[in-house]
Amino acid sequence: MVEAVIEVEVVYAAVDRQVLLTVIVPMGATVRDALFKSGLSSEFPELDLASCPVGVFGKVVAEPAIRLVQAGDRIEVYRPLLADPKEVRRLRAAKAAEAKARNQ
Template identity: 70%
Template sequence: MGEATVEVEVVYAAIDRQALRSVTVAPGTTIRAALLASGIGQVFPEVDLAECPVGIFGKVIADPDTRPVQPGDRIEIYRPLLADPKEVRRLRAAKAAEAKARKQ
């Protein structure tokens, strides 16, 4: 009988394209090691897989260098935000208030 394996998905979305890769790794493989094995680094060479923040199904993983993957994990690679969401909301509210003041 063959050695047991774990299948996970690795996903990354850049501004202009995205990639989803299925990866089969040995049990006990860390999240960071699965990222490196996925080949995403060749598709997106601008992403530093050794340092980038990652999560599983939307939950940030504090230490991907020690946490082992689980069967069915969807490892997400996060990129920096282009704009601070709080600042965007503040600007939108200020613009709406200004438009309302002009109408009066």
């Protein structure tokens, strides 16, 4: 009997390059199953696929070991942020306010 399979994409953007892989997994596979099958860990040994944050089409998946993939899903592997975006905006606004005060 032939096992039913589906095709999904796994994407990862490192600092220096981006990778988009097509992965064929059996029906009932989870997001983590697809990640391990993708082979990303061999290309990016620093990437911990067992615990890294991931999403599907831009929405974070809270439990990738449970969430089943569907045909055509785009699984995205996220890198940690280098800086908090709120803090960066706050600093930029403070700097602009300071510059405006000096020019008056």
